[in-house]
Amino acid sequence: MNTSEEKGRRTFLGWVTGVIAAVIGATVGIPLVGYTILPALKRREPEWTDVGPVDSLPFGIPKEMACIHTIADGWHKTTTKKSLWAVKDKTGAVMVYSPICTHLGCGYRWESEQQKFHCPCHHSFFSVDGKVLSGPAPRPLDTLPTKIKNGRLLVIYKEFKAGSAAKIEL
Ligand code: FES
Known part of the structure:
Protein backbone atom coordinates (compact mmCIF):
# COMPACT_ATOMS: atom_id res chain seq x y z
CA MET A 1 0.00 0.00 0.00
CA ILE A 37 -30.30 22.85 33.07
CA LEU A 38 -33.70 23.57 31.54
CA PRO A 39 -35.72 23.18 34.76
CA ALA A 40 -33.46 25.75 36.42
CA LEU A 41 -34.08 28.21 33.57
CA LYS A 42 -37.84 27.85 33.73
CA ARG A 43 -39.82 30.79 35.11
CA ARG A 44 -41.10 30.36 38.66
CA GLU A 45 -44.58 29.02 38.17
CA PRO A 46 -47.11 29.48 40.95
CA GLU A 47 -49.72 26.77 41.22
CA TRP A 48 -53.47 26.73 41.77
CA THR A 49 -54.22 26.21 45.44
CA ASP A 50 -57.42 24.77 46.85
CA VAL A 51 -58.47 27.11 49.68
CA GLY A 52 -61.76 25.43 50.58
CA PRO A 53 -65.37 24.87 49.63
CA VAL A 54 -67.22 27.81 48.07
CA ASP A 55 -70.23 26.91 50.23
CA SER A 56 -68.24 27.91 53.33
CA LEU A 57 -68.27 31.56 52.20
CA PRO A 58 -71.10 33.69 53.54
CA PHE A 59 -72.79 36.01 51.05
CA GLY A 60 -71.40 39.55 51.09
CA ILE A 61 -69.15 39.07 54.13
CA PRO A 62 -65.39 38.80 53.55
CA LYS A 63 -63.75 35.74 54.99
CA GLU A 64 -60.05 35.36 55.70
CA MET A 65 -58.76 32.07 54.33
CA ALA A 66 -55.47 30.21 54.48
CA CYS A 67 -53.62 29.43 51.30
CA ILE A 68 -50.68 27.05 50.94
CA HIS A 69 -48.59 28.80 48.33
CA THR A 70 -46.27 26.53 46.32
CA ILE A 71 -43.74 27.76 43.79
CA ALA A 72 -41.80 25.43 41.51
CA ASP A 73 -38.43 27.10 40.88
CA GLY A 74 -36.33 24.79 38.76
CA TRP A 75 -35.55 21.83 41.00
CA HIS A 76 -36.89 23.42 44.15
CA LYS A 77 -40.48 23.60 45.35
CA THR A 78 -41.08 26.05 48.15
CA THR A 79 -44.25 26.08 50.20
CA THR A 80 -45.41 28.90 52.43
CA LYS A 81 -48.66 29.57 54.21
CA LYS A 82 -50.38 32.81 53.19
CA SER A 83 -53.73 34.34 53.97
CA LEU A 84 -56.18 36.01 51.63
CA TRP A 85 -59.63 37.54 51.73
CA ALA A 86 -62.52 36.00 49.80
CA VAL A 87 -65.90 37.61 49.21
CA LYS A 88 -68.90 35.90 47.64
CA ASP A 89 -71.49 38.26 46.22
CA LYS A 90 -75.24 37.67 45.95
CA THR A 91 -74.87 36.04 42.53
CA GLY A 92 -72.38 33.51 43.91
CA ALA A 93 -69.40 35.09 42.15
CA VAL A 94 -66.26 35.07 44.30
CA MET A 95 -63.62 37.78 44.47
CA VAL A 96 -60.33 37.04 46.22
CA TYR A 97 -57.97 39.76 47.45
CA SER A 98 -54.29 39.68 48.26
CA PRO A 99 -53.91 40.20 52.04
CA ILE A 100 -51.37 42.99 51.46
CA CYS A 101 -52.36 46.67 51.60
CA THR A 102 -51.58 48.46 48.35
CA HIS A 103 -50.07 51.43 50.20
CA LEU A 104 -46.92 50.08 51.84
CA GLY A 105 -47.65 46.42 52.26
CA CYS A 106 -49.18 46.03 55.75
CA GLY A 107 -51.85 43.47 56.50
CA TYR A 108 -55.44 44.72 56.75
CA ARG A 109 -58.62 43.38 58.28
CA TRP A 110 -62.35 43.42 57.71
CA GLU A 111 -64.11 45.67 60.21
CA SER A 112 -67.59 44.20 60.39
CA GLU A 113 -69.04 47.11 62.36
CA GLN A 114 -67.92 49.62 59.75
CA GLN A 115 -68.41 47.22 56.82
CA LYS A 116 -65.00 48.20 55.47
CA PHE A 117 -61.52 46.78 55.16
CA HIS A 118 -59.12 48.73 57.36
CA CYS A 119 -55.34 48.90 57.19
CA PRO A 120 -54.11 50.14 60.59
CA CYS A 121 -50.67 51.27 59.43
CA HIS A 122 -51.78 54.55 57.81
CA HIS A 123 -55.55 54.08 57.96
CA SER A 124 -56.52 53.24 54.45
CA PHE A 125 -60.10 52.00 54.13
CA PHE A 126 -61.45 49.83 51.30
CA SER A 127 -65.01 48.85 50.42
CA VAL A 128 -66.15 45.23 50.32
CA ASP A 129 -65.48 45.27 46.56
CA GLY A 130 -61.92 46.46 47.16
CA LYS A 131 -62.23 50.13 46.17
CA VAL A 132 -60.26 52.76 48.11
CA LEU A 133 -62.65 54.72 50.35
CA SER A 134 -60.07 56.86 52.13
CA GLY A 135 -56.43 57.01 53.16
CA PRO A 136 -53.16 56.94 51.22
CA ALA A 137 -53.65 53.62 49.37
CA PRO A 138 -52.88 54.41 45.70
CA ARG A 139 -55.06 51.66 44.16
CA PRO A 140 -57.83 49.21 45.05
CA LEU A 141 -57.07 45.93 46.79
CA ASP A 142 -55.27 43.51 44.48
CA THR A 143 -57.44 40.70 43.17
CA LEU A 144 -56.00 37.23 42.67
CA PRO A 145 -56.78 34.74 39.87
CA THR A 146 -59.56 32.40 41.01
CA LYS A 147 -61.65 29.58 39.66
CA ILE A 148 -64.26 27.25 41.06
CA LYS A 149 -63.90 23.54 40.40
CA ASN A 150 -66.19 20.87 41.84
CA GLY A 151 -67.44 23.35 44.43
CA ARG A 152 -63.91 24.19 45.59
CA LEU A 153 -62.32 27.63 45.41
CA LEU A 154 -58.93 27.59 43.69
CA VAL A 155 -56.56 30.54 43.85
CA ILE A 156 -53.18 31.51 42.45
CA TYR A 157 -51.38 33.48 45.13
CA LYS A 158 -49.43 36.46 43.81
CA GLU A 159 -47.83 39.56 45.23
CA PHE A 160 -47.78 43.04 43.73
CA LYS A 161 -45.66 46.15 44.10
CA ALA A 162 -46.83 48.32 46.99
CA GLY A 163 -47.11 52.11 46.75
CA SER A 164 -47.84 52.22 43.04
CA ALA A 165 -51.03 53.33 41.30
CA ALA A 166 -50.49 50.52 38.78
CA LYS A 167 -50.92 46.86 39.72
CA ILE A 168 -47.44 45.43 38.99
CA GLU A 169 -46.80 41.77 39.74
CA LEU A 170 -43.58 40.97 41.59
S1 FES B 1 -49.65 50.23 54.55
FE1 FES B 1 -51.81 50.25 54.57
S2 FES B 1 -52.32 52.32 54.77
FE2 FES B 1 -50.17 52.33 54.72
Missing part, protein backbone atom coordinates in the same frame (compact mmCIF):
# COMPACT_ATOMS: atom_id res chain seq x y z
CA ASN A 2 1.41 3.38 -0.88
CA THR A 3 1.49 6.32 1.48
CA SER A 4 -1.30 8.24 -0.23
CA GLU A 5 -3.69 5.29 0.24
CA GLU A 6 -2.70 5.05 3.93
CA LYS A 7 -3.20 8.79 4.34
CA GLY A 8 -6.64 8.55 2.68
CA ARG A 9 -7.65 5.62 4.93
CA ARG A 10 -6.51 7.51 8.06
CA THR A 11 -8.47 10.57 6.99
CA PHE A 12 -11.57 8.44 6.37
CA LEU A 13 -11.21 6.63 9.75
CA GLY A 14 -10.69 9.98 11.48
CA TRP A 15 -13.83 11.32 9.85
CA VAL A 16 -15.90 8.23 10.81
CA THR A 17 -14.58 8.39 14.40
CA GLY A 18 -15.51 12.06 14.60
CA VAL A 19 -19.06 11.38 13.37
CA ILE A 20 -19.51 8.50 15.87
CA ALA A 21 -18.19 10.69 18.71
CA ALA A 22 -20.57 13.49 17.71
CA VAL A 23 -23.56 11.10 17.61
CA ILE A 24 -22.66 9.65 21.03
CA GLY A 25 -22.12 13.14 22.44
CA ALA A 26 -25.48 14.34 21.16
CA THR A 27 -27.25 11.18 22.38
CA VAL A 28 -25.91 11.63 25.90
CA GLY A 29 -25.56 15.40 26.05
CA ILE A 30 -28.93 16.66 24.80
CA PRO A 31 -31.08 14.73 27.32
CA LEU A 32 -28.57 15.61 30.07
CA VAL A 33 -28.88 19.33 29.31
CA GLY A 34 -32.66 19.03 29.20
CA TYR A 35 -32.71 17.16 32.50
CA THR A 36 -30.26 19.33 34.46
